[in-house]
Amino acid sequence: MHVEHLLGDASLGLRLLWAEDQLLRREISGVTVTDLEDPARFVRPGEVVLSGLVWWSPAGGSGKAERFVSALREAGAAALLAGEETHGSVPDDLVEACVRHRVPVAGVPAHIMFRSITDTVYLRQWGGLSRHHALPENTRVRLSRLLAQEAGPDAVLTAAFAHLDGTAAYVFTPSGRTVAATAGAAAVPAREAVALAADGSGVTASVDAVGVSAYERWLLYLPDPDGAPPRMLHEVAAVLAHCQEAGARRPSAGFRAADELGALLAARGGRADGTVEAALRRCGLPQAGPYQVIVADAAVRQPEPAEVLLAEGALTEVAGHLVAAGGGAGDASAEPAAVADAGERTPAVAAAVGRLPDGCAFAVLSGAVADDWADEVWPLVAGCAPGIVLHGGVGVPAADPEGLGGALAQARYALASARTSAPDAARLTDAGALTTLDALLTGVPAEVRAAYSRKVLGPLLESGRPAIGALLGTLETFLACDGSWARTAQALHLHVNTVHYRVERIERLTGRDLSRLRDRLDLWAALMCR
Numbered sequence: 001m002h003v004e005h006l007l008g009d010a011s012l013g014l015r016l017l018w019a020e021d022q023l024l025r026r027e028i029s030g031v032t033v034t035d036l037e038d039p040a041r042f043v044r045p046g047e048v049v050l051s052g053l054v055w056w057s058p059a060g061g062s063g064k065a066e067r068f069v070s071a072l073r074e075a076g077a078a079a080l081l082a083g084e085e086t087h088g089s090v091p092d093d094l095v096e097a098c099v100r101h102r103v104p105v106a107g108v109p110a111h112i113m114f115r116s117i118t119d120t121v122y123l124r125q126w127g128g129l130s131r132h133h134a135l136p137e138n139t140r141v142r143l144s145r146l147l148a149q150e151a152g153p154d155a156v157l158t159a160a161f162a163h164l165d166g167t168a169a170y171v172f173t174p175s176g177r178t179v180a181a182t183a184g185a186a187a188v189p190a191r192e193a194v195a196l197a198a199d200g201s202g203v204t205a206s207v208d209a210v211g212v213s214a215y216e217r218w219l220l221y222l223p224d225p226d227g228a229p230p231r232m233l234h235e236v237a238a239v240l241a242h243c244q245e246a247g248a249r250r251p252s253a254g255f256r257a258a259d260e261l262g263a264l265l266a267a268r269g270g271r272a273d274g275t276v277e278a279a280l281r282r283c284g285l286p287q288a289g290p291y292q293v294i295v296a297d298a299a300v301r302q303p304e305p306a307e308v309l310l311a312e313g314a315l316t317e318v319a320g321h322l323v324a325a326g327g328g329a330g331d332a333s334a335e336p337a338a339v340a341d342a343g344e345r346t347p348a349v350a351a352a353v354g355r356l357p358d359g360c361a362f363a364v365l366s367g368a369v370a371d372d373w374a375d376e377v378w379p380l381v382a383g384c385a386p387g388i389v390l391h392g393g394v395g396v397p398a399a400d401p402e403g404l405g406g407a408l409a410q411a412r413y414a415l416a417s418a419r420t421s422a423p424d425a426a427r428l429t430d431a432g433a434l435t436t437l438d439a440l441l442t443g444v445p446a447e448v449r450a451a452y453s454r455k456v457l458g459p460l461l462e463s464g465r466p467a468i469g470a471l472l473g474t475l476e477t478f479l480a481c482d483g484s485w486a487r488t489a490q491a492l493h494l495h496v497n498t499v500h501y502r503v504e505r506i507e508r509l510t511g512r513d514l515s516r517l518r519d520r521l522d523l524w525a526a527l528m529c530r
Helices: 003-007 061-075 092-101 114-126 137-148 153-160 190-199 230-249 253-268 275-282 304-325 373-383 401-421 437-441 446-461 466-480 485-492 496-510 517-528
Strands: 015-018 030-033 047-051 079-083 105-108 170-172 178-181 203-207 218-222 291-299 349-355 361-367 389-394 427-430
Touching: 003 114, 015 092, 030 114, 030 203, 047 061, 047 114, 061 092, 079 092, 092 105, 114 230, 137 153, 137 230, 153 178, 153 230, 170 190, 190 218, 190 373, 203 230, 218 230, 253 275, 253 349, 253 361, 253 401, 275 401, 291 304, 291 401, 304 349, 304 361, 304 373, 304 389, 361 401, 373 389, 373 427, 389 401, 401 427, 437 517, 446 466, 446 496, 446 517, 466 485, 466 496, 466 517, 485 496
Parallel strands: 030 047, 047 079, 079 105, 389 427
Antiparallel strands: 015 105, 170 178, 170 218, 203 218, 291 361, 291 389, 349 361
16 A cells, blocks of 8 residues: 555545655555654654644744654654644644655544544555454454453453464553553563563554543554564454443443542542542442542643543553552553442552542542652653643542541642642642642642732832842842841841841831741742742
8 A cells, every 4th residue: 555545545534735746656564653752763664654743832843843754754654644633733844844854744634533544554455465364253253242242451462362372462551551461471560661662672553542541542562573463463453442442431430439539528528427438439449548649630732621531541540550569450541440349359559530520630549559659650651641741749648538638638739839840841749748838839829829929028029129129139138048137248248237227128118027937937938929
């Protein structure tokens, strides 16, 4: 199949934006779907690259487009098919970069699913291959039955490779969590899984499922490049995509129960009247602590509902890592809070992921969560979607259900601190780490900080008056020198009498007494709130 054949398929409605005739006659070797800013490590020569352009932003402009397209050229990509849904059209910067690097580019209308394109390529590409290069008929029948029974990814993967004795196969998420593995396959740590999928030592196939977040997408991986023929891998990936889509579409008792728990904690503060305990039980969580509460939001150039889903997906992926590390059962990406029967053993770590009434994503974890999980798991999850700024907040662990409301309030405050401290970078802030006044103030809304600063400092904030500016600088230095007249005079290169005069003026203008610790703290906080 050549590039021109794909562009000529009227059912796809692809809009050619630039190409040269000889480039259109290039043969297509496969398809890669990516939204990484640097896609080179995942693209093989001759592949068509599908991108939703989540990585692009007007702020990055031509620089981001240049890096992305140059990576495609170096990898030998046959063409770029750019989704129009995220930005409404394909950015001019991207088209211009494709012209410079001679990479054919076409727009994908918002209503066209990427899977339609991948299916078109592989059906055309493999149409002439003999049957023994794909899944056996009995395996196909078995997989169809499993999908009808709403089987999980472990069952699907095992059935798909059952006829290839000893072949190891995995399903990874972008952050390296193992969703499924064939029997006998060695366990792979998350960081190693990310590296394996990136270095090209094995063979990978994207599981292009619709309706899942960037954090939860699946990747089929075989350590042995010759472990299965390409057509079979893509057939298995297509089956896994149906499996994941079915899980995403199914009404989830766990998610509904988690939403109800979040509403209770937000409205009632976790009062011990039995309702929170019952909600925990419906979420499959134990009624005895310790518990940990996490909240998150995601900033991306998409409508707000998509941002909520992204944050929820990120927390689902975090929970999946922690449940797996704690020896918990079940697939957190499909059902983070499985409803447990009364006689079942409580896993070492259990999780419920849902949304609060205002739409904020949250998770409640129970059990022996590793102390260093934030340093290990959060960077992996945040790093697998570089076009999304992921912020999170963690509350101080709660010993019992009664403390969950307070832990949620702490987590939300820590989330506000994370957004203030690093507005353009992914960050997770622990409420227990807000141990200084300046750190504590980062969680106060910006409007409240500004109002407090204006009220307390008053005339000292007037601009355009050098004398007033000198007073503000004197106040900062005086407080930084712990109220020492001599050290303040030395730092400002002033006579100590001048410092006394300026401090007296500051006291008159603000109505505060700088000999009192309480007034000093008020002014110090106001300076930090500016």
